[in-house]
Amino acid sequence: xxxxxxxxxxxxxxxxxxxxxxxxxxxxxxxxxxxxxxxxxxxxxxxxxxxxxxxxxxxxxxxxxxxxxxxxxxxxxxxxxxxxxxxxxxxxxxxxxxxxxxxxxxxxxxxxxxxxxxxxxxxxxxxxxxxxxxxxxxxxxxxxxxxxxxxxxxxxxxxxxxxxxxxxxxxxxxxxxxxxxxxxxxxxxxxxxxxxxxxxxxxxxxxxxxxxxxxxxxxxxxxxxxxxxxxxxxxxxxxxxxxxxxxxxxxxxxxxxxxxxxxxxxxxxxxxxxxxxxxxxxxxxxxxxxxxxxxxxxxxxxxxxxxxxxxxxxxxxxxxxxxxxxxxxxxxxxxxxxxxxxxxxxxxxxxxxxxxxxxxxxxxxxxxxxxxxxxxxxxxxxxxxxxxxxxxxxxxxxxxxxxxxxxxxxx
Amino acid sequence: xxxxxxxxxxxxxxxxxxxxxxxxxxxxxxxxxxxxxxxxxxxxxxxxxxxxxxxxxxxxxxxxxxxxxxxxxxxxxxxxxxxxxxxxxxxxxxxxxxxxxxxxxxxxxxxxxxxxxxxxxxxxxxxxxxxxxxxxxxxxxxxxxxxxxxxxxxxxxxxxxxxxxxxxxxxxxxxxxx
Amino acid sequence: xxxxxxxxxxxxxxxxxxxxxxxxxxxxxxxxxxxxxxxxxxxxxxxxxxxxxxxxxxxxxxxxxxxxxxxxxxxxxxxxxxxxxxxxxxxxxxxxxxxxxxxxxxxxxxxxxxxxxxxxxxxxxxxxxxxxx
Numbered sequence: 001x002x003x004x005x006x007x008x009x010x011x012x013x014x015x016x017x018x019x020x021x022x023x024x025x026x027x028x029x030x031x032x033x034x035x036x037x038x039x040x041x042x043x044x045x046x047x048x049x050x051x052x053x054x055x056x057x058x059x060x061x062x063x064x065x066x067x068x069x070x071x072x073x074x075x076x077x078x079x080x081x082x083x084x085x086x087x088x089x090x091x092x093x094x095x096x097x098x099x100x101x102x103x104x105x106x107x108x109x110x111x112x113x114x115x116x117x118x119x120x121x122x123x124x125x126x127x128x129x130x131x132x133x134x135x136x137x138x139x140x141x142x143x144x145x146x147x148x149x150x151x152x153x154x155x156x157x158x159x160x161x162x163x164x165x166x167x168x169x170x171x172x173x174x175x176x177x178x179x180x181x182x183x184x185x186x187x188x189x190x191x192x193x194x195x196x197x198x199x200x201x202x203x204x205x206x207x208x209x210x211x212x213x214x215x216x217x218x219x220x221x222x223x224x225x226x227x228x229x230x231x232x233x234x235x236x237x238x239x240x241x242x243x244x245x246x247x248x249x250x251x252x253x254x255x256x257x258x259x260x261x262x263x264x265x266x267x268x269x270x271x272x273x274x275x276x277x278x279x280x281x282x283x284x285x286x287x288x289x290x291x292x293x294x295x296x297x298x299x300x301x302x303x304x305x306x307x308x309x310x311x312x313x314x315x316x317x318x319x320x321x322x323x324x325x326x327x328x329x330x331x332x333x334x335x336x337x338x339x340x341x342x343x344x345x346x347x348x349x350x351x352x353x354x355x356x357x358x359x360x361x362x363x364x365x366x367x368x369x370x371x372x373x374x375x376x377x378x379x380x381x382x383x384x385x386x387x388x389x390x391x392x393x394x395x396x397x398x399x400x401x402x403x404x405x406x407x408x409x410x411x
Numbered sequence: 412x413x414x415x416x417x418x419x420x421x422x423x424x425x426x427x428x429x430x431x432x433x434x435x436x437x438x439x440x441x442x443x444x445x446x447x448x449x450x451x452x453x454x455x456x457x458x459x460x461x462x463x464x465x466x467x468x469x470x471x472x473x474x475x476x477x478x479x480x481x482x483x484x485x486x487x488x489x490x491x492x493x494x495x496x497x498x499x500x501x502x503x504x505x506x507x508x509x510x511x512x513x514x515x516x517x518x519x520x521x522x523x524x525x526x527x528x529x530x531x532x533x534x535x536x537x538x539x540x541x542x543x544x545x546x547x548x549x550x551x552x553x554x555x556x557x558x559x560x561x562x563x564x565x566x567x568x569x570x571x572x573x574x575x576x577x578x579x580x581x582x583x584x585x586x587x588x589x
Numbered sequence: 590x591x592x593x594x595x596x597x598x599x600x601x602x603x604x605x606x607x608x609x610x611x612x613x614x615x616x617x618x619x620x621x622x623x624x625x626x627x628x629x630x631x632x633x634x635x636x637x638x639x640x641x642x643x644x645x646x647x648x649x650x651x652x653x654x655x656x657x658x659x660x661x662x663x664x665x666x667x668x669x670x671x672x673x674x675x676x677x678x679x680x681x682x683x684x685x686x687x688x689x690x691x692x693x694x695x696x697x698x699x700x701x702x703x704x705x706x707x708x709x710x711x712x713x714x715x716x717x718x719x720x721x722x
Contacts, residue, residue: 045558053569053577058666065666065689088443088454096447129594136607150645150703156689164694165643188597196593218479218532229501231478236498236507241446243505289447299695300660314454314496314509316480325496327483339570341483347535348480 010038015365026350026374028365035361040354052340059335060086060160060306061299067326068154070342073116076109077319078326078342079158084239085328086160086337089313090306095292098162099241103284104175105149105157106240106317107277111182112141113320114270114277117373118193121267124366125202126407130192137185144178147171160302162294172285179278186275193267194255202405203263207356207368210261217351221322223372225251226269227261233318245283250276263371270373307335321345321373346374363405417500418475420453420508427457430470434460454509464514465524472529475499477510479526482536484544486572490515491544493523516546518573525550543570611637640705645688647706648681650721654700655679661692661701673722683709683719 015028025046031039051070055063067078080102087094094102115138122130142152148167149155157163167175193199209219214227224231230249234242250272252258252265259265296302310332317324322345329339349372356368420440428435436458444451459467471477477497485492494513500506516523525548526533538557540546545568548554556563568575612634617623626632640646657677662670669685670692693701711719 043555043557045556045560048558050569059663061664061691062666065687065691088441099446127594129598133594133597139607146644147641150643150690151688154687154689156645156691192593215476216531218530231501235504236501237452237509238445238450238505239452243450244446244448248504249502299664303663314511316509323480325480327481327494327496329485339483339485341481343481343536348532351532351535 008033013362028353030357030362030365032362035363037357037360037362037365040357042350042353044350052342055340056336056338059303060337061303063337063340064158064160065156067342068156068158071344072153073113074109074319074321074324074344075154076105076158077317077324078344080106081315081317081324081326082328082340083158083160084315084317085313085326086306086315086330087313088315089311089328089330090309091311092161092295092305094162094295096241096289097166097291098293098295100284100288101163101167101293102158103240103242103245104167104281105155105163107281107284108141108145108148109155110320111274111277112138112145113373114274115141117270117320117370118189118267121367121370122193124370125198127196127198133192134189137182137189140178140181144174147174159294159299160306161296162292164294166293175281175285179281182274182278186278190271193271199267200264202367203267203371205260206263206360206364207371208260208262209352209356211259213352213355214261217355218348219322219352220345220348221319221373222266222269222273223322223349223352225249226259226265228253228259231323233316233323237316239316241284244287245280247276247280263367266371303335306330308332319345322349346372349374361405416475417503417506418508420455423474423499423508423510424455424457426474427467427470431459431463431467434463436460450505452505452507454511456511456513458513458515461514461516461523465526467512468526468529471497471510477530479530479533479536482533482540484540484546484570486544486570487515488573490517491521491546492516493540493546521545522547522549524548525552527552542568544568545571545575609635609638611635637708640707644705644707645690645703647683647704647709648686648688648690648692648721649702649704650679650681651700651702652678652722654698656698658697660695660697664691664695666691678722680720680722682715683721684714 010031010033013030013032015030027043027046029041029043030037051066054066058066064079064082067082068075070078086092115134119131119134119138122128122134145155146152148171149157149165157165209223209227211228214224214229219227219229220231228251230251232249233239235247235249250269252268252272254272255268296305309330312327312329315326315328324345325343327339327341328337331338353369353372356372357365360368424438424440428438438455438457441454441456442451443454477499478501480496480498483494483496485494492513492515494511497510497512499508499510514523521544523546525537527537527550534551534553535557537548537551538553538555541548541551541554542556542559559569566575567577567580569577613623613632614635623632627634655678657672657679659672661679662672666689667685667687669682669687671680671682673680688703690703693703709719713719
């Protein structure tokens with residue numbers, strides 16, 4: 001028998017730009033050997049909408065609404081970070097009541113986003129009944145948002161120097177009713193996610209991000225806190241009124257006692273953050289001072305102040321996915337900003353995908369990618385290129401592969 | 412998971428000035444406060460010369476490993492200004508300091524050194540500057556385009572305000588011919 | 590435990606569904622026949638859920654109070670408002686409006702308010718229902 005000197009070649013699997021795990025287009029190229037992933041390459045830019053360039057033709061109040069439409073789920077954090085950047089550049093002081101009101105809306109959005117994520121993560125594993133349970137609970141939060149701001153998603157509540165609407169005493173009963181509903185049902189959620197054997201089998205040990213990698217790659221948000229790195233803008237820098245409240249960094253060892261940095265830890269991290277948000281909202285309502293809600297109620301006067309102002313500033317905020325930073329440079333004599341740089345939190349969480357996915361199986365791609373909660377906007381098909389033939393796997397087939405693995409593991 | 416020492420804003424600026432003396436063109440510490448208790452926080456803005464850029468990043472990593480948020484860019488006519496937004500002292504409540512280092516590079520020779528060997532997480536933001544402003548980052552491990560598609564014209568840089576900008580490619584979709 | 594969702598699922602079988610069946614319980618096979626039956630009184634449209642106070646629906650314009658200062662045009666993020674120079678009044682195109690109500694906040698005379706009308710679908714972008722003037 002002739003001995004042939006050949007080695008097994010690795011396949012190149014492009015996954016994307018339409019994403020298997022969540023709602024956004026990201027292009028991965030995996031090199032796989034059998035079912036294991038050997039190397040990962042990421043490419044972006046499939047929904048680039050030139051938002052930063054569009055701000056050159058709009059004045060600062062119009063840019064607030066442009067910023068709101070950068071993302072649907074984090075539609076509160078981008079206008080707030082922009083407003084903070086302008087306030088830092090010009091030197092506008094926000095009144096105390098305005099700062100407290102901003103916290104309430106921010107924490108409400110954080111709870112909505114984590115509930116949505118919990119449902120999607122459960123769907124990726126194949127546990128559809130939890131998807132419906134969490135989204136049913138989320139409907140109560142959206143009803144509360146509509147009552148406080150006028151709309152479910154694009155809230156339009158931010159103004160440079162404060163907020164646009166007040167929360168009066170007669171609105172408090174509805175807020176307390178929703179918070180009590182969540183406190184009563186939190187135990188049910190925790191029992192389903194953390195005690196269930198399905199989640200433990202699929203998620204423990206998958207997609208590990210070590211402490212050193214999370215530090216070196218500058219990861220942000222619950223992704224990095226689940227690996228043990230203590231980075232949280234609310235606790236780091238005193239902004240809004242977080243410095244008056246009693247909050248601290250949350251890492252998974254508050255519940256389990258050890259930190260592994262895998263998908264299971266990220267689930268624990270986000271559930272603990274929902275509990276923290278309920279606590280923060282109650283403290284805020286308790287300590288709310290009275291006074292003005294916005295620094296300058298007459299908007300033509302605000303616009304003329306901004307036209308004469310000159311300077312640069314940065315605005316930070318802790319979005320549900322991590323740290324959002326906006327940089328604004330204003331020039332005297334023009335009402336449009338000179339430069340506006342937006343950095344959404346997912347951009348820093350892309351490089352950690354590479355160490356997380358190496359060594360995993362293809363069927364783990366949806367759950368690992370979904371565990372970092374990417375937010376870029378939209379999804380796509382998967383093309384698998386074999387040596388001779390090409391065949392397409394669309395989103396349903398990839399999702400089905402992930403569900404089949406769950407069934408195999410349950411046996 | 413060792414706890415890092417808390418660095419105060421004045422001591423950071425002092426250590427940079429002692430090391431690099433005149434090459435630091437300007438530095439400013441802004442103090443702001445928030446909430447009813449009025450607890451303060453600091454932002455440091457520093458302008459440095461291009462020749463000591465890489466050494467100053469090495470010096471910063473030596474003091475404490477920073478968190479790089481993003482690099483933003485400004486087109487100022489004859490020069491391009493790059494601003495690196497760092498933050499220090501993570502893990503300590505209410506003590507984090509934002510450090511913003513800005514470097515000006517001339518348009519006739521828009522090169523700057525990479526910091527990916529000290530901070531691997533800077534890859535994404537350096538690739539973005541290469542395609543959006545036309546800056547050439549020397550030594551970058553991966554110089555492909557990040558956000559723009561591959562068939563975008565080669566000499567057009569979207570953030571620039573001169574002839575290499577986007578003015579010829581704009582179409583106003585909502586305007587109708589009379 | 591393996592079947593942690595089972596109690597919730599079983600109790601769901603006995604609860605009333607959350608969905609409000611607007612406009613009818615089952616989809617009518619022909620929309621025009623259904624609407625004719627409603628006008629004759631034979632069928633009933635189930636009303637939609639009540640909107641809360643402060644809901645941002647279709648914009649309402651009080652023409653007498655308007656002086657033509659054009660502040661609302663300056664601040665609209667969608668460029669949905671047009672100025673009519675001969676009359677010194679404005680015209681709002683609802684097909685471009687994003688319902689942010691920023692124009693309400695800036696108007697010094699209070700001519701603009703948001704109603705709670707949200708059933709605004711139409712086949713033509715510039716039809717009479719979608720232009721407020």
